Amino acid sequence: MVRTSTRDEILSVAAEQFAHSGFKGTSLQDIAARVGCSKATLLYHFASKEAIFAEMLAPAAREFAELSAGFAALDDRAAQAAAIEGFVDLVLRYRREISLIYDGTAQFLQEPAFEFLLPLTEDLCSVFAARSTDPATRLAAEVVLAGIVTVAIDKDDEGLREALIGVAKRALITPIPHDKD
Amino acid sequence: MVRTSTRDEILSVAAEQFAHSGFKGTSLQDIAARVGCSKATLLYHFASKEAIFAEMLAPAAREFAELSAGFAALDDRAAQAAAIEGFVDLVLRYRREISLIYDGTAQFLQEPAFEFLLPLTEDLCSVFAARSTDPATRLAAEVVLAGIVTVAIDKDDEGLREALIGVAKRALITPIPHDKD
DNA sequence: GTCTATACTTCGATAGAC
DNA sequence: GTCTATCGAAGTATAGAC
Numbered sequence: 159m160v161r162t163s164t165r166d167e168i169l170s171v172a173a174e175q176f177a178h179s180g181f182k183g184t185s186l187q188d189i190a191a192r193v194g195c196s197k198a199t200l201l202y203h204f205a206s207k208e209a210i211f212a213e214m215l216a217p218a219a220r221e222f223a224e225l226s227a228g229f230a231a232l233d234d235r236a237a238q239a240a241a242i243e244g245f246v247d248l249v250l251r252y253r254r255e256i257s258l259i260y261d262g263t264a265q266f267l268q269e270p271a272f273e274f275l276l277p278l279t280e281d282l283c284s285v286f287a288a289r290s291t292d293p294a295t296r297l298a299a300e301v302v303l304a305g306i307v308t309v310a311i312d313k314d315d316e317g318l319r320e321a322l323i324g325v326a327k328r329a330l331i332t333p334i335p336h337d338k339d
Numbered sequence: 340m341v342r343t344s345t346r347d348e349i350l351s352v353a354a355e356q357f358a359h360s361g362f363k364g365t366s367l368q369d370i371a372a373r374v375g376c377s378k379a380t381l382l383y384h385f386a387s388k389e390a391i392f393a394e395m396l397a398p399a400a401r402e403f404a405e406l407s408a409g410f411a412a413l414d415d416r417a418a419q420a421a422a423i424e425g426f427v428d429l430v431l432r433y434r435r436e437i438s439l440i441y442d443g444t445a446q447f448l449q450e451p452a453f454e455f456l457l458p459l460t461e462d463l464c465s466v467f468a469a470r471s472t473d474p475a476t477r478l479a480a481e482v483v484l485a486g487i488v489t490v491a492i493d494k495d496d497e498g499l500r501e502a503l504i505g506v507a508k509r510a511l512i513t514p515i516p517h518d519k520d
Numbered sequence: 521g522t523c524t525a526t527a528c529t530t531c532g533a534t535a536g537a538c
Numbered sequence: 539g540t541c542t543a544t545c546g547a548a549g550t551a552t553a554g555a556c
Contacts, residue, residue: 178443180444183446196540197533198533199539199540206532262493297502298502302486302506305485305487308482308485315474317475318478322478325475325478326482328479329509345522366549366550367549376522376523377523379522383522384521387550388551523555526551529550530550531548532547532548533545534546535543538542
């Protein structure tokens with residue numbers, strides 16, 4: 159499957175550039191310059207700019223879907239813990255890609271090829287909230303989810319995994335303290 | 340100060356559009372169409388597209404700076420609580436603007452006019468972490484900060500303020516639980 | 521103050537030589 | 539497989555009529 163080096167190089171550079179500047183903020187010129195080829199070469203390997211984006215996102219999206227499918231059989235608390243750890247691991251493996259999946263300005267994700275991701279993110283959010291329907295609990299899950307994605311993108315720390323899991327569990331598992339101050 | 344209605348209308352529409360699609364993803368055509376005027380009219384009221392962006396961001400940036408300046412005299416825990424509540428209030432007043440200030444893809448913020456914001460966000464993050472230098476604690480503060488900004492942008496709930504403050508305090512003030520599960 | 525018309529640039533994409 | 543050259547569309551911005 160690792161056939162053409164240029165093709166893989168394009169996907170790698172594109173991932174960095176899209177994550178750094180967004181889809182609209184990244185031009186074929188930008189990618190070509192960093193790869194060291196021409197725009198025409200990009201469009202020989204891929205049908206369009208959108209095709210580059212889609213193929214670069216595909217592995218992360220697939221693993222994200224697989225992750226979400228694994229919690230149905232678990233009870234609320236077990237699923238929550240598994241989701242937190244599994245999602246942190248996924249984010250650390252696909253930082254740039256996941257950050258793009260969670261990018262609100264990417265109207266791209268509402269297209270047919272990726273709209274399957276929207277219910278998945280909602281499902282994951284639900285599992286993060288231990289399947290609670292309490293609005294404040296659901297909101298806390300959204301905050302943690304969004305925070306993890308945003309922070310992980312430009313960190314390289316070795317203790318990152320444990321720190322992210324730690325803050326997630328502290329925010330979501332710890333009982334709500336009495337708000338007396 | 341509320342002089343020309345068209346000018347204010349442009350700023351309002353621009354804020355929505357920039358927050359929804361990003362700076363590069365928003366064209367003068369988009370803004371003009373929603374305002375109901377021509378592109379030339381936009382550029383009569385503002386020197387450039389960047390000038391629209393900058394002026395739209397200015398009030399939020401100014402209040403953000405004022406907020407950050409108010410914690411120096413407080414002790415760590417008092418500053419932390421004040422920062423959490425003050426920042427949530429600021430975000431709720433300027434959802435779209437703050438989300439743009441925290442947008443990593445906006446290379447705009449590295450320009451002279453806005454680079455004063457970068458140390459401020461680091462300061463705020465430090466205060467969120469109760470001025471701890473522990474990496475995990477600092478990281479938790481970054482997660483909460485980013486999560487609040489991201490989540491607040493498209494929520495309209497009445498209990499939003501309390502829910503955001505709640506999750507922030509739970510994640511940052513609650514002592515770290517023993518990780519035995 | 522707002523418009524139409526237009527200048528100039530950059531974009532994504534195609535054609536054709538090598 | 540990669541290039542140069544080029545196209546048409548869309549981008550920001552300007553000029554000048556009203």
